Amino acid sequence: MKKTQADAPTFPSEFRSSCPVASVLDILGDKWTLVVVRDLFLNKHRYGDFLTSPEAIPTNILADRLKKLEAAGIVKRDLYQDNPPRAEYFLTTRGADLAPVLRAMLKWGVQYLPGVSIPQKFTPPEIRD
Amino acid sequence: MKKTQADAPTFPSEFRSSCPVASVLDILGDKWTLVVVRDLFLNKHRYGDFLTSPEAIPTNILADRLKKLEAAGIVKRDLYQDNPPRAEYFLTTRGADLAPVLRAMLKWGVQYLPGVSIPQKFTPPEIRD
């Protein structure tokens, strides 16, 4: 399906620089965004799913981050019910390609941080583009 | 050299969970910390070096982030002059092992973000433990 203008990702109005690392951080650089992406890799799709994660994300933060991830084209929002409208979220291909970032963080964290436990494995996520 | 208690890294008083990804983000999850780490990979060591980066990090943020990176054992602060005391910063082994995280972000950013340019290559950083 041809992407419409509406489907094109939107980014912060201004990246700090043209450096890819800095630009990635302009989108993903806070404490919660990649936790939400992690949960999508764990096949969590609905609010109730995200809220079961041990970090106890506040609902206003979850809403805000999902909205931004959708705007960045990393996440796809689909309705599974029309009345009342109820949404579920999926990684897009671009979102799924964040796997190496999460894997690198996971590996570093396991090696260097006290008290972490070996996490459950990511199964291939369901992708919707 | 045997690490003293003073050299042991200190972490946030409380991680949100035992998940390594979440815990890494408790330390590194903001817009500036990994930019500072990136600059260390680019062999920038002193304030004047960091301040030449295109993102124009505010000096209070730079000071704050270097302090936290040192506390986490990712960065080593050395004095290159005693009077007045003047510091330079180096990656430790644990800091150098963040390379895969940066590389994964870089690759994703180059592929998916508009307007990024191919960055200068990381040379092997000087490590001080």
Next chain:
DNA sequence: TTTGTTGCTTGCAAAATGCAAGTGACGGTA
């Protein structure tokens, strides 16, 4: 004595975070 350098610190306004409660639109039950 004055100026320049470097690594920070400080004051303050704006923005973000996060707690807790609330909202809306349904379906289910009494």
Next chain:
DNA sequence: TACCGTCACTTGCATTTTGCAAGCAACAAA
């Protein structure tokens, strides 16, 4: 018909963080 439960959010507000701009300290150089 009235009430309750569910779920995906929104809202109000206090606290924390961010970031601008100026300032400080301890030297060396002119």
